[in-house]
Amino acid sequence: MSSPNLDRTALATRLTEAFRARVTDGHWPLGSKIPTEPELVEWSGAGRNTVREAISSLVQSGILRREQGRGTFVLSVSDLRSSVSRRAAATSRRDCLELRLALDAASARIAAVRRTDDDAARLTTLLDERRQAWSGGDVHERIRADSALHRAVVGATHNPLLEEVYDGLLGMFEEVQLHDVAGDTDDLAQLHADLIGAIVARDATAAAATMSALLQPMINELDPPE
Known part of the structure; x- marks a missing residue:
């Protein structure tokens, strides 16, 4: 028995x-x-x-x-993503933002080349949802809308390995970003519109440059690494 x-x-x-x-x-x-x-x-x-x-x-x-x-x-849909997420959890804000810049800029460049018409329509819809999220004061909704848009950019690369790694880091990216979305106004609204416009227009150089313009200032305002 x-x-x-x-x-x-x-x-x-x-x-x-x-x-x-x-x-x-x-x-x-x-x-x-x-x-x-x-x-x-x-x-x-x-x-x-x-x-x-x-x-x-x-x-x-x-x-x-x-x-x-x-x-x-x-939080994650695979063991690879969860292991990446656990490793990233102890990193600094600078390390996190630098990694996100590398991944997001590369993703924007690739997405501009590979995006489908369905991708373009989804990105446009999510851009509008992100804009609407800032009309309310719920920071969690703002984070959700912003993450959904950036995740859709990665999805438009149609690179499953890149998507899996990015998903494993998304929770860390969101935690680091919390204080960046607490303001009354969305100072990055136009840059996000420019980003999606560049991807839809298949302008890979502009897409990557705009993503850098979104994230690099956040890195620049931090103290230099020791």
């Missing part, structure tokens, strides 16, 4: 993989809030403790992130 503890551990392992599959197959998209604990209990048929154990396992692996008072969100 098997031990009840072994049975519960096996069930938790299966449930963890079932939840992981919801992430990897897109049912729980990157950045989205996953169902509540009671909803997961109902969906899975497992007990509350087993559901908690499965969620905790994915939080520890970097796939999910708990936010006090807000819920649990998809």
Whole structure:
């Protein structure tokens, strides 16, 4: 006869993989809030403790992130992304911004060459959503809208490895950016419009230069590295 503890551990392992599959197959998209604990209990048929154990396992692996008072969100969709995210978590603001500049500028250049008509339409829509987000004072909504736009630029490269690495760093980029979006006005609105305009126009040089104009000033205002 098997031990009840072994049975519960096996069930938790299966449930963890079932939840992981919801992430990897897109049912729980990157950045989205996953169902509540009671909803997961109902969906899975497992007990509350087993559901908690499965969620905790994915939080520890970097796939999910708990936010006090807000819920649990998809932070990464693969082990590569989560390992990159964990490594990046201890980095400085300068290191983070320099890495983001390298990735975002390269992505903008490639996206301008490879973007499809669907990509162009999506970028235009997300640019408008970003603009609308600044009409309210919710910094988390501003971060979400800004990240969605930058992530769509990376998506327009159609380079899956670049997308995977970028997604692993997105949570860190968002944390570093929090104080940059707290102002009453969006001082970077025009540069974002110029960026998307350059990508839509397939002007790779202008796209990369505009991305640099967005991020380099944030690096310049920091103290030089020792």
